[in-house]
Amino acid sequence: MFQDFSVQSRPELGPPRLAALREAMSAAGLDGFIIPRADAHQGEYVAECDARLGWLTGFTGSAGFCIALPEIAGVFVDGRYRVQVRAEVALDHFTPVNWPEVKPADWLREHAVSGAKIGFDPWLHTKSEIARIREGLEGSGIALVESANLVDRVWEDRPAPPAAPARIHPPEFAGETAEAKRARLAKGLRARNAAAAVLTLPDSICWLLNIRGADIPRNPVVQSFAVLFEDATVKLFADAAKFDETLCAHLGPEVSILPTDSLTAALEAIEGPVLVDPDSAPLAVSLLLADHGTKIVEARDPCILPKARKNPSEVGGMEAAHLRDASAMVEFLCWLDAEAPKGQLTEIDVVTALEGFRRDTNSLLDISFDTICGAGGNGAIVHYRVNEATNRPVKPGELLLVDSGGQYVDGTTDITRTVAVGAVPDDAKRPFTRVLQGMIALSRSRFPRGVAGAHLDALARAPLWAEGLDYDHGTGHGVGAALCVHEGPARISRVSDLPLEPGMILSNEPGYYREGQFGIRIENLILTEEAAPKGDNRDQLSFATLTWVPIDRRLIDETLLGPDERDWLNAYHAEVQTRIAPLVSDAAKAWLERACAPI
Structure with a gap:
């Protein structure tokens, strides 16, 4: 929409x-x-x-x-x-x-x-x-x-609950049947001597059952609760009108759909210990079980980590979605580079155009979040959302920050690019380059298995710290595979102690924000994978890049880059051109060649 x-x-x-x-x-x-x-x-x-x-x-x-x-x-x-x-x-x-x-x-x-x-x-x-x-x-x-x-x-005129239809998530993108997932997780319940697990996160439920929905804008989930039992059956608490015959057949007889208001009675009827995640389940769930005398096993939602570890089919879908999305982004940036310096665009014009380029792929289901498009001082508002009251002209001589993404049947994207509109502000190149160096440092990192996001966060901040600068948000969040653009529990953040594992997809998005003047953020998505053998061949991990869109070379102070950083950027742009040039128009292809020229 x-x-x-x-x-x-x-x-x-x-x-x-x-x-x-x-x-x-x-x-x-x-x-x-x-x-x-x-x-x-x-x-x-x-x-x-x-x-x-x-x-x-x-x-x-x-x-x-x-x-x-x-x-x-x-x-x-x-x-x-x-x-x-x-x-x-x-x-x-x-x-x-x-x-x-x-x-x-x-x-x-x-x-x-x-x-x-x-x-x-x-x-x-x-x-x-x-x-x-x-x-x-x-x-x-x-x-x-x-x-x-x-x-x-x-709240007298409170809107009605969402009632969008659910759909099957295609097996070629799921990579594992719902039956296999249920059996795998049920085995884990039996190992904990738990009779059941209460699932309250819609993306966990959608991942487990290989379904998707449209109840929440930008997030393809079905608003629901579920109970997974030790015998691999599931009680799904949702509006039955969301599920047609084909979807019910997909779920099979082991999954029963019950009204949401029957959840309380269902919880009270469970015999045996029940697994509840104290960090994600509503307190009301624990209170209901405790009042009924049910033993509670407090543990992480059993879907969380398996969902975060993308399988090869999910990774393949994400790679394909990112190539498709990159072609739309390149067409957009080509258009923006020609139109923005004329001084006739507003932030809303830019957002509308970008969504149009994504829709031109004929594959977009929805954008993955409301586009952040901040011109000049609005770019310093980290999660700025333009509206008619705040809509600002895109003026030559300023920076424009655009953070956006798409939801496709095979994957979810999230990308930020900060670009110069006409002449580059004199005071922007140095912080932009420091942000870029942080993004490159994280992209190139190798680290032992067991390292958490908190250990890696400093890599992205160090170039900024050296200048007395920083940013007030995490460096990276988990991203779902054709699911929510913000997905736990993996993060690159000072407060994240969860070890990263192969298959986890995260954002890599350091930034810098000067209130009232400009915002800078550069964001690619990265895939955690086994590192190639090196040195003593210790068990190490590294990141593979998923996002292939040029970074604005006009904003780079080349004198600040070291040889390895220069080599990484040139290799990245060469790969962007190789992968994306065949997918775009002749005009965008010519723009891409200029944008990807080596430095």
């Missing part, structure tokens, strides 16, 4: 909605209420009916939460959204809070009175999340209290 560029936030609606919530708090005997961005599935992207944080505050970012007290309402956001939140919320009524530097417990200790009861909906928070806040509140006299959702009580 083409993007809706209507104004996305209306801060003037925040105050009366906040007042209504406070009245509901008082009626419920509560002194505060927590409003998360997440839904019951802990998804980054939520359906309209679950966009409670945006409805209440006007903040449209993909991460954050609000704590509403009688006299103050804090909106907690991380470094990606600190510029954006100030533009979207009514600052007379909502107070931005720098999170995670400021913990919610510490904020409550400062602003809530002793003895305060802070309500939360246990279906919208994980057990781990609530446990951390409660631990931070010990000795304060402030209590967290399970509650009905008070936002839902005052």
Whole structure:
């Protein structure tokens, strides 16, 4: 679907909605209420009916939460959204809070009175999340209290839940039958002496059953819950209208589809220990099982790691999707290079054109997230989303940052390119080159098996650190195979202790942002694989590049590049030209030859 560029936030609606919530708090005997961005599935992207944080505050970012007290309402956001939140919320009524530097417990200790009861909906928070806040509140006299959702009580025109049809994920791209996956994971349950596992993440369920959906924009998932039993059968809790006869036949008799509101009764009927992920399942699941006396085995969602380790068919699909997507990107960049210097384009024009080039492949199912297109100072807003109110001209002499991706039947893409519009700003080349050096360092890295994302994060930051610069987001996130563009648990981040494994696909996206002036980010997707033998032939891993699109050579200060970095960039551009030139128009082919010329 083409993007809706209507104004996305209306801060003037925040105050009366906040007042209504406070009245509901008082009626419920509560002194505060927590409003998360997440839904019951802990998804980054939520359906309209679950966009409670945006409805209440006007903040449209993909991460954050609000704590509403009688006299103050804090909106907690991380470094990606600190510029954006100030533009979207009514600052007379909502107070931005720098999170995670400021913990919610510490904020409550400062602003809530002793003895305060802070309500939360246990279906919208994980057990781990609530446990951390409660631990931070010990000795304060402030209590967290399970509650009905008070936002839902005052949201009179709340949209209906999504009801998009589900579809089969083709076996040639899945690479393993759903029956084999169920049997493999059920064997793991038996090894843990667990009778069942509760699955609450829609992408886990879709991966397990080889299905896809369209309930959430940009994410091809079916909103559902599931229980996987030790005998490899599954109870799927979803709207049965989403599944036609062909899809039901694909699922087979071992998968029964039940109404979502029957989940509680199904959990209470399980005999034997039940595996629950405290980091992803709603706290309500654990409370229901505990109230029924069921033993809970706390462990990671059993689908998470197998889903992250892409098999050869999934890797092949991702490679094909990236070539197709790169051809669209090259056609777009060729067009942009000709049109942008004329000074007639706006950010919305650029986003619309890019989506058009992707649709011209005749293979696009959807974009993989709302395109980030920031001209000049808007590029410094890390997760900026253009709308009619913020739409800015693309001016010559500025930088343009475009972060975008596509959803295809065989794969998911995510790419960022920062380009010069006309003359290159004098103060941009040095930081751009430092960002590029960080991206190259991560691309070229070899590391022993067992190394985690936290160990590698510094490789991408070191060139920036040497200049006294940095960026306030992770260096890389996991990416699903024809699934969610942001996929756990693999990350390249200072806080990620998960060892990387072959088959894991991640983004490689260092950046630099100068508020009010420009943003720089360069992003490729990379595949973790076995490293070629070298030296003592230790067990090592390395990265293979999946993204093949030129990097703007006009923005590179060549004097800063070392010989190895220069060789990597020239080899990368030579490969881009070899792979993509046969796939594009004559005009784009000529542009590509110039863009890929060696330095």
